[in-house]
């Protein structure tokens with residue numbers, strides 16, 4: 736695959752399951768897939784942040800599969816959380832999907848998410 740993990744000690748080491756950067760060789764990346772933010776709207780009731788994160792990641796996996804890709808193809812993700820106090824709990828579940836070379840990522844706390852879910856994740860895959 737045409738991706739390379741970038742790491743430098745001149746910037747802070749990742750504080751979660753993500754990479755400082757992922758370099759993609761565009762000449763050999765056959766396609767790019769932009770996956771919209773996924774939310775666990777099929778879960779009811781909401782409240783278990785780890786169950787919600789798992790459902791979101793499974794939804795992303797289904798979309799990746801539909802496009803002929805898998806989690807190893809993800810080079811960038813964005814996590815939107817309603818409560819940053821859930822950072823460690825989300826990381827624990829999210830990290831299970833990336834045993835090595837995790838994507839670059841940002842995690843931001845937001846005031847409110849669609850359908851009042853607690854976490855939304857979007858990804859870019861190559």
Ligand SMILES: C=C(N)C(=O)O
Nearest residue numbers: 750751753840841842
């Ligand atoms: C600090 C980050 N980039 C993160 O947790 O996604």
